[in-house]
Amino acid sequence: MTYIIVGGSSGLGRALAERFAAAGCELVLVSRDIRDTVPLANHLAIKYAVKVSPIAMDLNCSPLPFDAIDAILEGHLPLQGLLMPAGINDDNDVVGLSDKKLESLSRINYLAPCQLLNHYLPFLEKNSGVIVGFGSIATARGRSRNAAYAAAKRALESYFESLAHYAASSDLSCQYYVLGYLDTNLAFAQNLLFPLASVDRVADVVYKRRFTTGRRFLPRPWYFLYRVVQLLPWAIFKRLSF
Amino acid sequence: MSEGLVRETCFTSFDGTLSLITRHQRPDRFSHLELPAAAVHRIPRGGGYSYSAASFGENSLVQEMTRFNRFLEFNPEKLTLKLEVGVRLIDLMAWALPRQLHFPVLPGYPLITVGGCVAADVHGKNPYKDGTFSDWVRQLTVFHPRKGYQSCSPEENPDLFAMTCGGYGLTGVITDVTLQLAKLPAPWIALFQKRVGSFEEAERELSSCAADIAYSWHDASAGSNFGRGIVYTGQWHGNGAPPKPMKFHPMTAETRARLPVCAWNGLTARVANSALLLHSRYKKDVSVMSILDASFPFASNVYFHKLFGRPGLRETQFLMSEDKIGQCLEALKKLVCDTGAPTMMLSLKRFKGVQKSLSMSGTGYLVAVDCYRNARTDLFMHHLDQLILDMGGQPNLSKDSRIPGEVAELSIASFAAFKQGLFEYDRERTMRSELSQRLGLL
Numbered sequence A: 001m002t003y004i005i006v007g008g009s010s011g012l013g014r015a016l017a018e019r020f021a022a023a024g025c026e027l028v029l030v031s032r033d034i035r036d037t038v039p040l041a042n043h044l045a046i047k048y049a050v051k052v053s054p055i056a057m058d059l060n061c062s063p064l065p066f067d068a069i070d071a072i073l074e075g076h077l078p079l080q081g082l083l084m085p086a087g088i089n090d091d092n093d094v095v096g097l098s099d100k101k102l103e104s105l106s107r108i109n110y111l112a113p114c115q116l117l118n119h120y121l122p123f124l125e126k127n128s129g130v131i132v133g134f135g136s137i138a139t140a141r142g143r144s145r146n147a148a149y150a151a152a153k154r155a156l157e158s159y160f161e162s163l164a165h166y167a168a169s170s171d172l173s174c175q176y177y178v179l180g181y182l183d184t185n186l187a188f189a190q191n192l193l194f195p196l197a198s199v200d201r202v203a204d205v206v207y208k209r210r211f212t213t214g215r216r217f218l219p220r221p222w223y224f225l226y227r228v229v230q231l232l233p234w235a236i237f238k239r240l241s242f
Numbered sequence B: 001m002s003e004g005l006v007r008e009t010c011f012t013s014f015d016g017t018l019s020l021i022t023r024h025q026r027p028d029r030f031s032h033l034e035l036p037a038a039a040v041h042r043i044p045r046g047g048g049y050s051y052s053a054a055s056f057g058e059n060s061l062v063q064e065m066t067r068f069n070r071f072l073e074f075n076p077e078k079l080t081l082k083l084e085v086g087v088r089l090i091d092l093m094a095w096a097l098p099r100q101l102h103f104p105v106l107p108g109y110p111l112i113t114v115g116g117c118v119a120a121d122v123h124g125k126n127p128y129k130d131g132t133f134s135d136w137v138r139q140l141t142v143f144h145p146r147k148g149y150q151s152c153s154p155e156e157n158p159d160l161f162a163m164t165c166g167g168y169g170l171t172g173v174i175t176d177v178t179l180q181l182a183k184l185p186a187p188w189i190a191l192f193q194k195r196v197g198s199f200e201e202a203e204r205e206l207s208s209c210a211a212d213i214a215y216s217w218h219d220a221s222a223g224s225n226f227g228r229g230i231v232y233t234g235q236w237h238g239n240g241a242p243p244k245p246m247k248f249h250p251m252t253a254e255t256r257a258r259l260p261v262c263a264w265n266g267l268t269a270r271v272a273n274s275a276l277l278l279h280s281r282y283k284k285d286v287s288v289m290s291i292l293d294a295s296f297p298f299a300s301n302v303y304f305h306k307l308f309g310r311p312g313l314r315e316t317q318f319l320m321s322e323d324k325i326g327q328c329l330e331a332l333k334k335l336v337c338d339t340g341a342p343t344m345m346l347s348l349k350r351f352k353g354v355q356k357s358l359s360m361s362g363t364g365y366l367v368a369v370d371c372y373r374n375a376r377t378d379l380f381m382h383h384l385d386q387l388i389l390d391m392g393g394q395p396n397l398s399k400d401s402r403i404p405g406e407v408a409e410l411s412i413a414s415f416a417a418f419k420q421g422l423f424e425y426d427r428e429r430t431m432r433s434e435l436s437q438r439l440g441l442l
Helices: A011-022 A034-048 A066-073 A099-126 A147-166 A199-208 A222-231 B030-034 B089-099 B114-120 B158-164 B199-208 B266-282 B291-295 B325-339 B377-391 B405-411 B415-425 B434-438
Strands: A002-006 A026-031 A052-056 A079-084 A130-136 A173-179 A214-218 B006-012 B019-025 B042-045 B061-064 B071-075 B080-084 B137-144 B148-152 B173-180 B188-196 B213-219 B229-237 B286-290 B313-320 B343-351 B364-372
Touching (some): A002 A011, A002 A066, A002 A099, A011 A026, A011 A079, A026 A034, A026 A066, A034 B030, A034 B071, A079 A099, A099 A130, A130 A147, A147 A173, A173 A222, A199 A214, A214 A222, B006 B061, B042 B173, B080 B089, B089 B291, B114 B173, B137 B158, B148 B158, B158 B415, B188 B199, B188 B213, B199 B213, B199 B229, B199 B325, B229 B266, B266 B343, B313 B377, B325 B377, B377 B405, B405 B415
Parallel strands (some): A002 A026, A079 A130, A130 A173, A173 A214, B019 B061, B042 B061
Antiparallel strands (some): B006 B019, B071 B080, B080 B173, B137 B148, B137 B173, B213 B229, B213 B343, B343 B364
């Protein structure tokens, strides 16, 4: 079976690619820079002897080049899943950011994943497939930082709730993971309050739970922090800077 | 000046003698590697197992390449494997062994990266038979911020290739390496041990054997036991299934130095060495083990290094010609006994190769000496430097964090040519480390 991994060249995307390839799945890796995707595709093919096809695609472009991905899929086993660990945030993402940045953050974090999901939904419904989306702990409550990013991810979460409701009577599995701090390059450069989770462990959970449906926090303890932030009285929350 | 995702990190040389806080980037994609402006001084870093500070330096951005760790291309006819520079030796062997392949030049620790092996042109357990790491490198890609990506091999850009193998990252960031693999002769190694009473006896054993693995260990603590030791020789052995993957607790420069004090001193060194010699009397003279256990003895025996604690250790390695090795070891024995030097152990390997760039290679015997640190250590090392210079020896820059620039300049045959080549290749000396600063390569 074949899985499409969007944002599959580094961080969690790469860990997912490694985990699914180790399990013998064929992969289509989609990422912005083909220079990163081709080496990973070669690596997985050499290490696990599976068919992996790389393709360059910028989620910020419209319309998305579905034809190119569909052409690649024709040479693969039937499509089984769509994993979308893609996203982008911006240090200058505060209320009042430029229209261009607002549009870009909305497109990459919300619109493009929804468009991909919509495009492949008929195939995946037919194959009892899997759709996996990824959100962030940053969506717990709107803050002055990550304003557009959090809004887009919250919108994506809502869309996945709708998807779960839509697919409740079918064999389609859909999960939405709310991610805490992961050991990625983004976290590497930050002084963070909490320990980082290994992307390999997260990828392992995603693989093992791929045929389930629902929202899940990874790592699990982040659920409690998420709830605490949501329940904080406004008088306290407005004073916090994080 | 944008440098991408960068933090401040305190780096420590593996011997624990040098520490420095500097900017640290860990690129995981090409755009991040290229992000720092060309004017930013930088130095690549692999696993961080060099005893000298070759992968960090003052005002130099450290580009840690451990996330560039993908296998890129395998040619089953030529048995060449192209891989990214951050692939660790343990991962290389874990891939190769089930495919009945292996890589013959393995330095002592499994988490060393392929890039680090090229940069320091390391050697394995029998450099007389297998040469050094660069002898097995077929092609490299080097990224330099002012020159872009350059492919080099013995045929293409041979000068850059020669300067990069053993060039300690000063020509740029190696992004990928094509290695020549070898067919696995057998899945196991039969390691023979023979007790010897002196260096001369060990030399005779090493020079007369045609083993796949050949080195000796000696008691180097000052006293009557000085020079007594064990010669290890190994041969491929057996058939059947390849060994299982190795299990070990990773050791880094930081975890090595957790003990706040050094447990080694004159007494504990003598006791430990005597215990090892005594143990060898009751141990079988042949043990069958996996190639990984035979190649990476310090992966499972971490206590030797850990007991040096936070004060760290001093190691020095040098190559001495065959005609002078006997005289050199006599002089070394006298030096240790006269000065009460804090030496612990000494190791010998027979070597064959051609010296190039800053690498240690040539024909002769490799001598490795480990010392704990006290007031006499640096004076002993100073005398040892003089001995190496007097006898025409050649130091290993990756194993000694204090080799002065003058000693390197006088003892490494191609030092001047390397320096001239580097200065012509990179007038700004973009790649900088504590090592390059100490050697006057800025």
